[in-house]
Amino acid sequence: MSADTYRRGRSLGDRAILVAVVALTLVWIAPIVWVLGLSLKPNEVLMRTTGGLLSPPFTLKNYADIIASSSVFGWMMNSTIVAAGQTILTLVLASLAGYGFARTDFPGRGVLFVVVLAALAVPEQAIIVPLHTMFAFFEWHNTYGALIAPRLAFPFGVLLMTQYFRAISPEIEEAALLDSASRFKVFWRIVLPLSIPAQATLGIYTFLHAWNDYFWPLVSATKPEMYTLTIGLASMQTNFAQTEGIGFLMAQAVFAGLPVLILYLFFQRHIISAVSGGSAR
Amino acid sequence: MPEQADQNGQLAHNSAPPGLSLRHVGKRFGSFEAISNLSLEVPEGEFAVFLGPSGCGKSTLLRMVAGLEAPNGGEIHLGGRRIDSLPPGDRGVAMVFQHYALYPHMTVRQNMEFGLRNIGTQATEIARRVADAAEMLEIGTLLERKPAQLSGGQRQRVAIGRAIVKEPRIFLFDEPLSNLDAALRARTRVELARLHQRMRATMVFVTHDQVEAMTMATRIVVMNRGRIEQVGTPIEVYRRPATRFVASFIGTPAMNFLPVARLEEQAGMAVAVLANGARVATAIPAAAVPAGEVTLGIRAEDLHPGSGMAATIEVIERLGERTLVHVRLTDGATLIYDEPGDAELEIGQPVALSPDGQAAHLFDADGRACAAEAR
Numbered sequence: 001m002s003a004d005t006y007r008r009g010r011s012l013g014d015r016a017i018l019v020a021v022v023a024l025t026l027v028w029i030a031p032i033v034w035v036l037g038l039s040l041k042p043n044e045v046l047m048r049t050t051g052g053l054l055s056p057p058f059t060l061k062n063y064a065d066i067i068a069s070s071s072v073f074g075w076m077m078n079s080t081i082v083a084a085g086q087t088i089l090t091l092v093l094a095s096l097a098g099y100g101f102a103r104t105d106f107p108g109r110g111v112l113f114v115v116v117l118a119a120l121a122v123p124e125q126a127i128i129v130p131l132h133t134m135f136a137f138f139e140w141h142n143t144y145g146a147l148i149a150p151r152l153a154f155p156f157g158v159l160l161m162t163q164y165f166r167a168i169s170p171e172i173e174e175a176a177l178l179d180s181a182s183r184f185k186v187f188w189r190i191v192l193p194l195s196i197p198a199q200a201t202l203g204i205y206t207f208l209h210a211w212n213d214y215f216w217p218l219v220s221a222t223k224p225e226m227y228t229l230t231i232g233l234a235s236m237q238t239n240f241a242q243t244e245g246i247g248f249l250m251a252q253a254v255f256a257g258l259p260v261l262i263l264y265l266f267f268q269r270h271i272i273s274a275v276s277g278g279s280a281r
Numbered sequence: 282m283p284e285q286a287d288q289n290g291q292l293a294h295n296s297a298p299p300g301l302s303l304r305h306v307g308k309r310f311g312s313f314e315a316i317s318n319l320s321l322e323v324p325e326g327e328f329a330v331f332l333g334p335s336g337c338g339k340s341t342l343l344r345m346v347a348g349l350e351a352p353n354g355g356e357i358h359l360g361g362r363r364i365d366s367l368p369p370g371d372r373g374v375a376m377v378f379q380h381y382a383l384y385p386h387m388t389v390r391q392n393m394e395f396g397l398r399n400i401g402t403q404a405t406e407i408a409r410r411v412a413d414a415a416e417m418l419e420i421g422t423l424l425e426r427k428p429a430q431l432s433g434g435q436r437q438r439v440a441i442g443r444a445i446v447k448e449p450r451i452f453l454f455d456e457p458l459s460n461l462d463a464a465l466r467a468r469t470r471v472e473l474a475r476l477h478q479r480m481r482a483t484m485v486f487v488t489h490d491q492v493e494a495m496t497m498a499t500r501i502v503v504m505n506r507g508r509i510e511q512v513g514t515p516i517e518v519y520r521r522p523a524t525r526f527v528a529s530f531i532g533t534p535a536m537n538f539l540p541v542a543r544l545e546e547q548a549g550m551a552v553a554v555l556a557n558g559a560r561v562a563t564a565i566p567a568a569a570v571p572a573g574e575v576t577l578g579i580r581a582e583d584l585h586p587g588s589g590m591a592a593t594i595e596v597i598e599r600l601g602e603r604t605l606v607h608v609r610l611t612d613g614a615t616l617i618y619d620e621p622g623d624a625e626l627e628i629g630q631p632v633a634l635s636p637d638g639q640a641a642h643l644f645d646a647d648g649r650a651c652a653a654e655a656r
Contacts, residue, residue: 171382174349179396179447180370189395193386 035250039063043245062251072252074225075232076259078144082217082228083210085148090157090206091199098161099187103173113162119155124215132219142226147217151210157202164198165191204267211260229256299361300325300483301346301451306355308341308507315341317507318355323451323485323500325360328477330494331487333504334530339487342504343453346485347376360450370399375444376453380460381436383428383443390424393443410446417476418442434465441476454486458493470496491531495519503527525648528578534605534617537584541575541643551643551651553577557612559590562638569652571645578642581605584618589635592616594628608632 037053038046039062045052066072100106101113131150132141140146168191176186192199214230221227227235233256236249301323308316315338323329331339344350346357348369357365364372375396383392390411397407415421418438428436437457444452454473458466474497477484488494494501495515503510503518503526511523522528528536545552545560546567553561553575561577592608595615604620618634620626643651 169380169382171378171380172384174347174369175376175378175382175443176384176395177349177369178347178374178376179443180399181395185399190384 035253038247039250039254041247043247046246059247062245062247063255065248066251066255071224071227071232072229072255075227075229076256078147078221078226079211079229080259081144082147082213083207085144086151086210087203087207089148089152090154091203093152094154094157094161094202095192095195095199097158098163098165099191101158101162102165103170116155116158119153120159128215128219131216135220141220142223146220147226147228150216151206151213154206157206160202161195161198164195168194200267204263207263208260299358300327301329301485302356302358303342303346304356304358306342306345306352306357308338308345308350309353315507316345316352319507319509320355321502321509321512323483325483326481328474328484328486328497328499329502330498330500331485331502331504332489332491332494332498332530333510334489337504338507339489339504340455343376343455343485343487346372346451347374347453348372370396373450374453375447375449375451376455377437377440377444377457379456381428381440381457383436383439385428388425388427389420389431389439389442392428392439393424393446396443396447407446410448411442414442414445417445417479433461434469437461437469441473445480450483452482452484454484456488457486458488458490466493473497491533495531501531503530505530521650522578522642523650525576525578525644525650528642528644528650532580534581536578536580536642537616538644539577539579539614539616541577544570544575552638553641553643555590555612556614557590557610559636561636561641563641563643564639565641565643565651570643571651574646575651576644577636578644579616579636580640581617581619583637583640584616584634585637586618586620586632587635588633590633592632592634594626594630594632597626597628599623606632608634 034053040058040060041053042057042059042061045057097116101109101116135141135146135150140149172190172194173186176190177183181189212230213228214234217228217231218234221231224232224235233249233252236252301321303319303321306316306319307314319338319342331342333339341350345352345365346359348364348367352365355365356363359373364374383389384395387395393411393414394407397410402410411424412421415424418441420435420438420442423431423435423439428439431439440457458469461469470493473484473486477497486493486497498515500512501515501518502512505526511518511527513521513523518527518531522531522536525538529538539555541553542556543554544567545554547562549566549568551563551565551567551570553563555561555577561579563577590610592610594606594608596607598605598607601623603622604624604626606618606620606624606626607615608618609615616634626632645651
């Protein structure tokens with residue numbers, strides 16, 4: 001195959017991929033545009049039809065109503081506390097556990113690591129009943145602690161950090177030991193700063209997962225004041241007849257999605273790295 | 282006599298001030314014995330090079346001195362103080378690693394300061410030491426850069442600078458030149474030798490490269506299979522190898538070995554009669570040669586063309602300043618001899634070689650060299 005033929009073939013292939021990606025993007029973005037459009041329409045109009053997205057009238061009243069009266073701010077605060085708490089504590093625990101598995105030698109390390117990995121294969125649904133029973137026994141439901149704690153056992157985080165720490169040259173840590181650093185100082189001053197890419201990946205992944213989490217908050221948060229965004233919005237949707245209208249509902253959905261969107265814009269590179277298994281650098 | 286380990290691993294050594302002392306040190310990894318009952322003295326101010334093939338235990342030995350591996354037995358003393366139970370940072374050692382091991386997220390200055398800050402050195406003293414080391418190594422303009430912004434050679438200098446500022450009792454180098462290209466390696470060798478002359482510090486350098494060992498060492502410790510084969514100056518280990526292993530490991534090309542058919546005596550000295558009938562009158566007393574299988578060792582430069590053993594040229598390696606000629610003897614044995622300059626030779630050409638018996642070596646069945654008269 002000549003160089004020109006190869007280039008042409010490659011160019012055609014690239015164009016086909018581009019067309020496919022654009023088509024997929026349109027499919028993905030259509031519902032979001034629809035939600036955004038609905039949120040800008042008056043409820044009276046939407047009672048008649050949900051079509052005619054691009055034709056007036058438009059209004060910001062639905063967003064004004066959120067700011068004035070909705071519970072969305074409370075739910076958003078709950079989601080923020082839960083997601084931030086989960087993220088910070090997961091990073092601490094996964095880093096310490098990962099470093100332990102990667103660098104320290106203790107009896108049963110191999111078996112314990114296999115047990116942690118095996119937990120990856122246990123579906124959430126399989127443990128939800130004992131988890132609920134346990135939290136009910138300790139009367140811990142409807143607290144931030146209850147919303148955060150079960151998610152801290154995060155085998156993927158431990159695996160990710162273990163693999164990342166293993167990839168850091170042991171010579172660097174040995175150099176620090178020869179530089180009179182204690183084991184903790186080696187971890188804190190040398191290893192942890194070097195693992196920032198992995199921490200960012202894990203942190204963003206954990207935050208997004210916690211923000212979008214539905215199943216456990218549905219079980220644990222039964223009081224409206226402890227609802228997270230996902231539960232709160234769902235509760236509005238299931239009581240459609242009692243809502244202030246579909247435009248208001250859509251405005252809430254857009255509002256709920258904004259923090260994640262902002263997070264994505266700031267940490268786009270790390271998120272892509274996280275979802276592509278760390279291959280993007 | 283070359284210094285050589287005795288049965289207990291003890292070494293004869295000179296009476297220099299105490300530097301590094303290893304006494305009956307051993308190290309096992311599971312069932313594998315990496316270091317076996319090894320004893321060694323490195324006097325203060327010496328540039329000792331641990332030389333040996335991969336897996337011979339030289340890096341393990343260095344890491345035990347640094348405190349990065351715990352010995353299974355024996356004692357390690359540095360400057361008269363026992364250090365084998367101390368943590369690495371308290372031993373008074375500084376190490377330059379094979380891959381430099383600079384802290385990637387710190388600047389060059391922070392890399393050099395890190396160790397001093399950890400032991401609470403005053404800021405003014407830290408600044409003075411860093412400035413002195415930077416000047417000595419000509420890295421003053423790199424101090425605010427991070428390791429990723431440096432070339433391999435610059436990283437190497439920073440790694441050395443990080444060691445220098447600690448003002449250790451001993452410098453440990455773990456194959457630090459192996460990642461440099463050939464030209465930079467040659468230049469760094471000279472710079473390290475110069476640094477040693479300037480600082481007069483005790484240095485231990487690990488390498489599998491005999492050229493590095495020969496050019497930098499004041500003494501070479503040749504290791505094999507976790508044991509010391511020989512300790513001596515570069516010329517001693519080259520001219521008077523204590524074992525057949527040393528003879529084959531030191532020198533390029535490796536020493537030629539020929540089986541001895543029988544031994545004769547002439548004026549008290551051993552005469553080796555080879556399988557092809559050639560007689561090599563050595564400078565080794567006949568009494569020093571034990572009964573049993575004996576091998577003759579002769580370096581390429583000690584084989585002279587002219588008359589003697591008939592051979593045919595098989596391969597010619599032209600190196601510019603000399604030519605290495607691979608020949609096959611009539612009995613099938615192969616040898617390499619050395620011609621100065623670009624010799625006009627052809628493959629298949631017959632030659633006759635005469636070994637310089639005064640430079641020849643004899644090795645017993647266990648590979649130990651038979652003691653020669655002083656050369």
